Amino acid sequence: MSANNQLKSIVERIEKLEEEKAAIANDIKDIFAEAKGAGFDPKILKQVLGLRKKDASKRAEEQALLSVYMDALGMLAGTPLGNAAASQYSSSIRTPVDLDGDEAEEF
Amino acid sequence: MSANNQLKSIVERIEKLEEEKAAIANDIKDIFAEAKGAGFDPKILKQVLGLRKKDASKRAEEQALLSVYMDALGMLAGTPLGNAAASQYSSSIRTPVDLDGDEAEEF
Amino acid sequence: MSANNQLKSIVERIEKLEEEKAAIANDIKDIFAEAKGAGFDPKILKQVLGLRKKDASKRAEEQALLSVYMDALGMLAGTPLGNAAASQYSSSIRTPVDLDGDEAEEF
Amino acid sequence: MSANNQLKSIVERIEKLEEEKAAIANDIKDIFAEAKGAGFDPKILKQVLGLRKKDASKRAEEQALLSVYMDALGMLAGTPLGNAAASQYSSSIRTPVDLDGDEAEEF
Numbered sequence: 001m002s003a004n005n006q007l008k009s010i011v012e013r014i015e016k017l018e019e020e021k022a023a024i025a026n027d028i029k030d031i032f033a034e035a036k037g038a039g040f041d042p043k044i045l046k047q048v049l050g051l052r053k054k055d056a057s058k059r060a061e062e063q064a065l066l067s068v069y070m071d072a073l074g075m076l077a078g079t080p081l082g083n084a085a086a087s088q089y090s091s092s093i094r095t096p097v098d099l100d101g102d103e104a105e106e107f
Numbered sequence: 108m109s110a111n112n113q114l115k116s117i118v119e120r121i122e123k124l125e126e127e128k129a130a131i132a133n134d135i136k137d138i139f140a141e142a143k144g145a146g147f148d149p150k151i152l153k154q155v156l157g158l159r160k161k162d163a164s165k166r167a168e169e170q171a172l173l174s175v176y177m178d179a180l181g182m183l184a185g186t187p188l189g190n191a192a193a194s195q196y197s198s199s200i201r202t203p204v205d206l207d208g209d210e211a212e213e214f
Numbered sequence: 215m216s217a218n219n220q221l222k223s224i225v226e227r228i229e230k231l232e233e234e235k236a237a238i239a240n241d242i243k244d245i246f247a248e249a250k251g252a253g254f255d256p257k258i259l260k261q262v263l264g265l266r267k268k269d270a271s272k273r274a275e276e277q278a279l280l281s282v283y284m285d286a287l288g289m290l291a292g293t294p295l296g297n298a299a300a301s302q303y304s305s306s307i308r309t310p311v312d313l314d315g316d317e318a319e320e321f
Numbered sequence: 322m323s324a325n326n327q328l329k330s331i332v333e334r335i336e337k338l339e340e341e342k343a344a345i346a347n348d349i350k351d352i353f354a355e356a357k358g359a360g361f362d363p364k365i366l367k368q369v370l371g372l373r374k375k376d377a378s379k380r381a382e383e384q385a386l387l388s389v390y391m392d393a394l395g396m397l398a399g400t401p402l403g404n405a406a407a408s409q410y411s412s413s414i415r416t417p418v419d420l421d422g423d424e425a426e427e428f
Contacts, residue, residue: 006252007254014245018263020238024235027231028232028235040221043169044169049229069151069152075155075163113359114361118373124349128345128346156332255386257383258390262387262396265391266394280365
């Protein structure tokens with residue numbers, strides 16, 4: 001095959017696949033629209049889909065660490081989930097640093 | 108000013124600002140490296156920074172809805188946070204559809 | 215269908231499509247690797263693919279305008295393409311402002 | 322410094338820098354709006370800014386290779402720039418494969 005033909009073949013195959021990819025992306029968009037129409041929040045749905053890519057234990061660990069950081073920054077004050085997270089996780093999660101940090105530490 | 112000079116001025120001003128922006132982006136990167144060195148998880152830190160851009164009530168609402176969806180999909184089974192979220196939120200959050208959904212509904 | 219089941223169905227359909235999309239993205243990546251192996255520059259190939267999405271006249275117009283701007287900024291000095299572009303386009307392209315700009319203009 | 326205070330300090334410093342970065346991004350946006358108001362095409366301006374990040378010889382080389390690929394794909398037929406590019410570059414640029422490709426080659 002000449003180089004010209006080889007380049008044409010490459011470009012055409014990529015363009016065909018790009019088209020198929022775009023069609024699928026469109027189908028996904030349609031399902032999000034359907035979900036929204038049924039009362040689901042698309043943004044939260046996207047978060048759920050992202051979280052499902054991680055295994056449950058990794059997910060729980062990250063969620064716990066997130067709660068610890070949020071609590072340390074006073075972002076959970078007064079929320080039921082914050083209270084639950086604070087009481088259930090803050091002592092059990094091992095973080096490299098002591099995020100309860102009542103006494104000053106030197107780094 | 109000639110059009111050439113105007114274009115030069117525009118391009119130079121943008122490039123100067125782009126440089127300043129890149130320098131700041133670099134400073135931010137350095138702080139993340141410092142945070143990592145001190146034992147904080149950069150990925151969770153980014154999540155915290157994203158969440159801080161929303162007000163507390165919006166954040167709590169989204170977190171609650173996320174828990175409801177995750178629970179509906181069986182993603183919280185057996186986690187303490189899941190149990191807490193399930194017991195505290197599932198009945199109080201108003202979702203457009205009944206996510207407890209014990210009886211079949213027609214849509 | 216209960217809301218739970220509806221959510222499950224939505225999530226599963228999206229995940230199935232996401233998988234198909236990822237498989238296609240992978241196929242495209244393979245073709246780029248094949249192209250690189252055959253001596254084509256993947257970055258230039260991407261530019262070509264981007265340009266092919268525009269019709270020929272739009273493409274020529276943009277390329278010409280790009281040459282005019284580059285020439286105005288002294289970016290084409292001494293290149294054969296620059297000389298060609300300068301002689302062939304600079305007078306024929308209608309730009310909102312006079313980019314030859316020999317006399318000072320006031321804006 | 323306690324871990325809590327350290328986390329607060331990290332988060333606050335990042336947020337301050339993010340604000341500065343956003344302000345600069347806004348200034349850049351304003352200049353693009355000014356450029357558009359003066360008759361310059363923002364999209365072409367962005368291309369010019371991207372090209373200015375490469376040195377002139379690299380830029381000329383990429384532009385030449387782009388012309389060779391476009392010519393091989395019949396994308397330059399009938400354009401003056403295409404004709405110029407074709408006559409000036411197609412024989413002088415060394416590509417790993419023979420893009421003039423008159424005789425079939427085996428790969």
